[in-house]
Amino acid sequence: MLRKARSVFWLAMFPVILLLSGSLSPVWADEKADRRYQVNMEPGVTAVGADIFSLHMLIFWICVVIGIVVFGVMFYSIYAHRKSRGVTPATFHESTKVEIAWTVVPFLILLGMAVPATSTLIDVYDTEDAEIDILVTGYQWKWKYEYLQDNGENVSFFSNLKTSQEEIYNTDDKGQFYLLAVDEPLVIPVDTKVRFLVTAYDVIHSMWVPELAVKKDAIPGFINETWTRAEKTGIYRGQCAELCGKDHGFMPVVVNVVERDEYDAWLADKQAQAAEIAALMEQTFTMDDLMARGQDVYNRACLACHGANGEGGVGKAIAGSAIAMGPIDGHFDIVINGSRANAAMQAFGGQLNDVDMAAVLTFQRNAFGNNMGEMVQPIDVYNYKQGQ
């Protein structure tokens, strides 16, 4: 019986032991380090993150101590007060003093927890005095970042998952940052207070980057505010945290924190690119140019729903589609304005610039055996948008 009691004891202590071992393991903040056995939250690279981390550890240790006392008493009782040891049961069944004590003491402990929790929360909510404002918009299933500039020349771009379908469906080896890599990360300067204005285009998403201590729901029609101030350069990776449909697991948030001058150079470069696109809009393209660019755009923005061979999926098939092979206005309408019948087919008019829009339409009309032999130029897109 005694041996049995011991085994009961150890087996029941198993979670407690796991809990302890978990909290003692080191925490890795370096991107190169192996995170395979990461078992705890990270303090990350912000002051608020460090505060949250110490709050988390404080509550954790309080729980561990209470757990040891409570489970200790219980397992001692299980060991000592068993019938097989020939004990006679006591008959007491109340004690006002004890009961008051174990109501009041926990209450006081809670008060002790509430103080640091309140002050940290106030910090989390302090979005004042940010140097940079970035509008973050969640889309099914990508993020759009728009750097709000005082002069109105905003820089904006979409950030899509870079991991290939082949990696996801196991026909290719999975890269180091499997599911956590994007084509274009958010770039912010180090040691600078950055405010994120978070919203969504379609359903609710949530922007989460653990090391920057940022998590805020992106709600269509409303703008939430949150902020960060990274104290160390590096690449920080997070994911959408709110279930947002099919590819909820496939819309990472990647933030590249760089030195201030690097950031300024990057921003200037981005602004130059925007000017370049504006110039391209004036240009007329050849079929080959349009098809090559169109394929890129398609893979990035349409493939998830319409399939690698235009065979369809969440979206309808493009191969042989009556719209892709029908009058151009119908094709413009559904891609620029979205589908009225099915909200999954979004309005891409605001997401793709006119060059990319022209390219992807040309691509859909000529790829997958559609062979319409017809080109769409940026100016056509422009005219269509103006005309409606």
Place this chain on the structure above:
Amino acid sequence: MGDHHHGPAKGLSRWLFATNHKDIGTMYLWFSFAMFLVGGAFAMIIRAELFQPGMQLIRPEFFNQMTTMHGLIMVFGAIMPAFVGLANWMIPMMIGAPDMALPRMNNWSFWILPPAFLLLLATMFMEGGGPAFGWTFYAPLSTTYAPPSVTFFIFGVHILGLSSIMGSINIVATVMNLRAPGMTYMKMPLFVWTWFITAYLLIAVMPVLAGAVTMMLMDIHFGTSFFSAAGGGDPVLFQHVFWFFGHPEVYIIILPAFGVVSQIIPAFARKPLFGYDSMVYATASIAFLSFIVWAHHMYTVGMPIAGELFFMYATMLIAVPTGVKVFNWITTMWRGAMTFETPMLFCIGFVVLFTIGGFTGLMLSIAPSDFQYHDSYFVVAHFHYVMVAGAVFSMTAAVYYWLPKWCGKMYNETMGKTHFWISFIGFNVTFFPQHFVGLAGMPRRIPDYALQFADFNMMSSIGAFIYGASQLLFLYNVIATIVGGKPVSDEKVWEGAEGLEWTVPTPAPFHTFSTPPQVR
């Protein structure tokens, strides 16, 4: 109906037209176990897909249907009906009543359940697939962006709500009117008390859920914009309404579990429950607090800081009455003369694991930390510690404890203990590592994950398969007992068991307490 010694009707009509609380209880229990297996099968599919990184078995759309259906079926199909079944069987026998107060309504509240769940399951075969928006069905994913089958889902939820409301009214009416002479409120067994309070919670919040799904229906089909900013509504309104139902809902699930544990621990400690009065008051306080903490599920939606603080403080307060309960159970064991039959093992497992779930709950209540925990696997681990190791363990304990009284046969103790240990180990191997991946940054409800989470996820999946398999052992043990268990005839099956249900013959006859007992 002059002859009150009549037995059950023969054949199918015994069940179809059942008004006997024991028959209805039995149907509820079997139905909930069937749903438990269905919901469990969905969980196995989820864990099989998550066994390794990459998509292997199913598509992301189907994965979302699985997480949604798993949650809905376990909450509404398995756990809730199981406790209603237990209430049906035990409440009349515990308070010395001949039956439930409203037997015909009782029949209805059970019989509308199976069609509701058939409807819900059928949505998976409809065009566009079944609900894929999580068991919390946040708008607009569940409205503008939902598959067409959402309408059937809404109808299903309405039926479930009706069933719960009828069941609760019945329990309230029974407890208020049919107590035996001398059975004052403060003498009622705790299981009756916890259900009495739970029934009020259900009556209060089920209509709120019905309101939420009705607003969804209006948004989808009748052009309203309750949950769409484009028409002047607000998606966050949905979350407030949902969680105003949803938070009391989790106490609806756990309070009867508390009741069960409060019956069983004294029986095997051979010592009266410590702090009966404070148990009752703690239950009532938890029920009250459950109405003013809902927005702790929504710390990241962008509430004003004052709201955030209010919900944080209120949520932290729940730790006090919950702590009182745990301390009372442990003090009940203290200086008792304990034996460790299967029901007691499950109750001890409950106390340990539920307390761990309570600790993580306290951690989650801290709003700033919750900005890191929210919607991560840490939350998944937390609520499975309270739902599975809480509600399901206590339900299992209840079945082992009362099964001999129900069918007059004793289950196989070795098999019962084996079931406990496999469940206990399987459960922890499944859910403990989920704390780790959650803290390390793995979001919940994702069909595929980054490579750093691979090892713990594989461990989790192995644990889930073990836990899942152990439930088949349970099923086998129960059937083997009913069919060929060792007969028991003592009224009091367990040496330390107390209460009116142990004064009637074993197995409990079709009608009990046709003349009320006198309670001193």
